[in-house]
Amino acid sequence: MLSIYPILCRAGIMDNYAYLIVDEASRTSAVIDPSEAAPIIAKCNELNIKPQYILNTHHHFDHTDGNLALKEIYNCQIVANIKDSHRIPGFDIGVEEGKTFALGASTAEIIDVSAHTQGHILWYFPQDKVMFTGDTLFNLCVGGLFEGTVEEMYQALQKIKSLPDDVEFYPGHEYTMHFAGEALSLLPHSEELVKYIQRAQERLSQGLPVAPITLGIEKKCNPFLAAKNLTELQQIL
Ligand code: FE
Ligand code: ZN
Numbered sequence: 415m416l417s418i419y420p421i422l423c424r425a426g427i428m429d430n431y432a433y434l435i436v437d438e439a440s441r442t443s444a445v446i447d448p449s450e451a452a453p454i455i456a457k458c459n460e461l462n463i464k465p466q467y468i469l470n471t472h473h474h475f476d477h478t479d480g481n482l483a484l485k486e487i488y489n490c491q492i493v494a495n496i497k498d499s500h501r502i503p504g505f506d507i508g509v510e511e512g513k514t515f516a517l518g519a520s521t522a523e524i525i526d527v528s529a530h531t532q533g534h535i536l537w538y539f540p541q542d543k544v545m546f547t548g549d550t551l552f553n554l555c556v557g558g559l560f561e562g563t564v565e566e567m568y569q570a571l572q573k574i575k576s577l578p579d580d581v582e583f584y585p586g587h588e589y590t591m592h593f594a595g596e597a598l599s600l601l602p603h604s605e606e607l608v609k610y611i612q613r614a615q616e617r618l619s620q621g622l623p624v625a626p627i628t629l630g631i632e633k634k635c636n637p638f639l640a641a642k643n644l645t646e647l648q649q650i651l
Pocket of ligand 2: 474476477549586587
């Protein structure tokens, strides 16, 4: 079983989420996308955890700037797509689509969703039914196309849509309310979306992340996942 601790980084500026995850069976732990070191060190101290790994979704600075400082302190190993070995700070271990990575007794499957960047991966833990989606899937939106095409994003979204509805996802930013208005204008008749946004506002007003949301709900409420074909996606992306 995995325990998951979201850590808000660059609060009020980019609102990144890093995640400290712990495989409880072995107490093996990892930091996903350390945007900056300080808030992660604070959380590790609070929980008395020394992470053995850093798992990156993609190379952007707001997901990797904490890599080297954390590696220095915890002597952890940095795991990322082998394709990004040249541009992930402190890169140690390469993974790729179709391969798995063992975090103690928990196993991550690697899903390549190159579109936001080439080499962007999802970290999917099927036994725990959780997935870390970086800048590919946000609540109610998807990441911008820095290094990929709409076609590539469409393919990436098809991979996500093929996963079970009860999988919960954890995105790389708290962007829910940035896109709520646009989602409502694209899906004006969705009662489920109205409920989604109400719940999001309640969570945020309590200082809580909107995540996790199940893929089943996201497939219905996120207009980019709901797009039925490439043409529909092209019209809104
Ligand atoms: Fe990014
Ligand atoms: Zn980002």
